Amino acid sequence: MRVRPPLSPTLLRPVLLALALAHATTAGAAEQSAAFSEQETLRHFQSLVRIESTDPPGSEIAVTEYLTRVLQAEGIEVETYALPDQPQRPNLVARLRGNGSKRPLLLMAHQDTVNVDAARWAFPPFSATRDSGWIYGRGTLDDKDNLTASLVTILALKRSGVVLDRDVIFLAESGEEGAFHVGIKYMVANHYDAIDAEFCLAEGGSVRRVNGRAESVGIGTTEKLPRALSLTARGIAGHGSVPLQSNAIVRLSRAITRVADWQPPVRLSDTTTSYFAQLARTASDPASRARYQAVLNPQSADAAAAIAYFRQQEPATAAILSSTISPTLVEAGYRINVIPSETSATLDTRLLPDEDETTFLAAVTAVVDDPSVEVAWVPRDDASGASSPLNTEAYRTIERLYAAAYQAPVLPLTGTGATDSRFLRAKGMQCYGVGPGIDEEDAPLGYGAHSDQERILESELQRFVKTYYDIVVALAAP
Ligand SMILES: [Zn+2]
Numbered sequence: 429m430r431v432r433p434p435l436s437p438t439l440l441r442p443v444l445l446a447l448a449l450a451h452a453t454t455a456g457a458a459e460q461s462a463a464f465s466e467q468e469t470l471r472h473f474q475s476l477v478r479i480e481s482t483d484p485p486g487s488e489i490a491v492t493e494y495l496t497r498v499l500q501a502e503g504i505e506v507e508t509y510a511l512p513d514q515p516q517r518p519n520l521v522a523r524l525r526g527n528g529s530k531r532p533l534l535l536m537a538h539q540d541t542v543n544v545d546a547a548r549w550a551f552p553p554f555s556a557t558r559d560s561g562w563i564y565g566r567g568t569l570d571d572k573d574n575l576t577a578s579l580v581t582i583l584a585l586k587r588s589g590v591v592l593d594r595d596v597i598f599l600a601e602s603g604e605e606g607a608f609h610v611g612i613k614y615m616v617a618n619h620y621d622a623i624d625a626e627f628c629l630a631e632g633g634s635v636r637r638v639n640g641r642a643e644s645v646g647i648g649t650t651e652k653l654p655r656a657l658s659l660t661a662r663g664i665a666g667h668g669s670v671p672l673q674s675n676a677i678v679r680l681s682r683a684i685t686r687v688a689d690w691q692p693p694v695r696l697s698d699t700t701t702s703y704f705a706q707l708a709r710t711a712s713d714p715a716s717r718a719r720y721q722a723v724l725n726p727q728s729a730d731a732a733a734a735i736a737y738f739r740q741q742e743p744a745t746a747a748i749l750s751s752t753i754s755p756t757l758v759e760a761g762y763r764i765n766v767i768p769s770e771t772s773a774t775l776d777t778r779l780l781p782d783e784d785e786t787t788f789l790a791a792v793t794a795v796v797d798d799p800s801v802e803v804a805w806v807p808r809d810d811a812s813g814a815s816s817p818l819n820t821e822a823y824r825t826i827e828r829l830y831a832a833a834y835q836a837p838v839l840p841l842t843g844t845g846a847t848d849s850r851f852l853r854a855k856g857m858q859c860y861g862v863g864p865g866i867d868e869e870d871a872p873l874g875y876g877a878h879s880d881q882e883r884i885l886e887s888e889l890q891r892f893v894k895t896y897y898d899i900v901v902a903l904a905a906p
Pocket of ligand 1: 538570571604631
C-alpha cells in the first residue's frame, strides 16, 4: 500500500523553509547523483511497470527475473527465496558488502501491485506511457517507484566502487498487497539473516505538493496496527408484527452508534509530538496553529475542542491521535417478517503501536455497556507494533537531504494504513518510509495509488530517485 502525504489544510509559512534549509546543502547531492543517469532511471522504471505483477493472483517472478538479469549484468550476486509451493512468488535479495564498521542498511520495495480494471484507463495500465510530463501505469506510485529507486541505487553504488561502511542490502519482496505469508512474513520467519539490518528504507512516505510546489515532506516512522473487533448482539426471535424490546438489530445498532461516537484515549508518541509541534509553528492559519498547539496537551479543554474539530473536519489528523474504530460490515436479518435472534458487526480497528489489546477490549466493552452484546477480537493481523525513533543517524540524514532536495519542512508520519515495515520494526529494525512528490490535487481526480488509474510526474520520479541515492550514500559511504 501507499501511505498518504501528511495532511495539513493550510500552507506552511516560508520562515520554516528557511530553517529547514539552514541545515541543508544541495551541492553534495548533485555531485553524488552523477553515478547514474535520468535515462537509466526511466528505462528501469518503464520496464518494471510494463511487467504485470498484480496481486491477486500474485506472480512476481517476471519482475524478479528482470531484476536478477540487471543486477547480475553489473556483477551483483542475487539470492531468491520462495515458499516451496509458491515458486512464482520469489523474494530477491542482493547485497553489496561494506567494511563492517556499521550494521547493514536494507532497501526494501515490493514487486507486486494491486489489480486493474483496464477499461477505466486512458492509457493501457501496463504501458508506462509518457504523456505531458506524467508516466501512467499500475505501480507507478505503489511501489515500482521505490523498486526503481532501490535498484538504481544499488547499481550505481556498485559501479562507483566506493568503499561502504556497511552492507547495503536490496530486498524486492512479493505479496505486500495482501499475501504477507509469501513475502515479508516468510522472510522474517525463515531468512531474517539475509535481510537483518540496522536501518531500512521502504515505502510509507511522500512529499505533499500543492499547486505544483513541495509543501511538506512526510517520512514514515510508525504506523497503526490493523485489527478487527466483532459485536454480536443476541435477542429473542419473533414475528415482525409484534415489536420486541429485545430485538437484536436494535441492540446491535445501539452498540455500533456508541462505539462510533466514542473517542478512544488520545496519546501522543514522539512522532505525533514532533508532527503537531512543527505544524503549530508553521501552519499559515492562526486557528489551525492554535488547534495543533492545543492537542500537544491532550488532557486540556482546548485539546477536547481541537479533537472534536479534527473528527469533523480533518479525519486523517484525528486518526493519528488515538486507536480508532470504523464499523464496516454488518450482518443482520434474513426476511421482512422475522426478528432475528442474532446479529453481528465487524469493526475495522486500528491500534496505536503501544496499545494494550486486553485494556482496549475492556474499554470497548464498557462503551457498549450492554450484556446482550458480546465484544471480541477476531483474527486479522498479528504483527506487533513499534515506532522508529527520530534521533537516529538515519532519520537525521533523511530529514536533512529531503529538506535540501525539496526545500520544504520534513514531518515524521504515523501511517493510518499498514506497510510491511511493521514486521521489521517488530524485529527492532529502524524503518523509515520515503517516497516521491505527489500532487495533492491528483488523488481526487482518480490517479492515486490503488485508484482507477495511477500516474507519477516524471520530474518527481527523477527527483525522488536522486534523493534516495543521496540518502543511501550518506548513510553507507559518507
Ligand atoms: Zn505499497
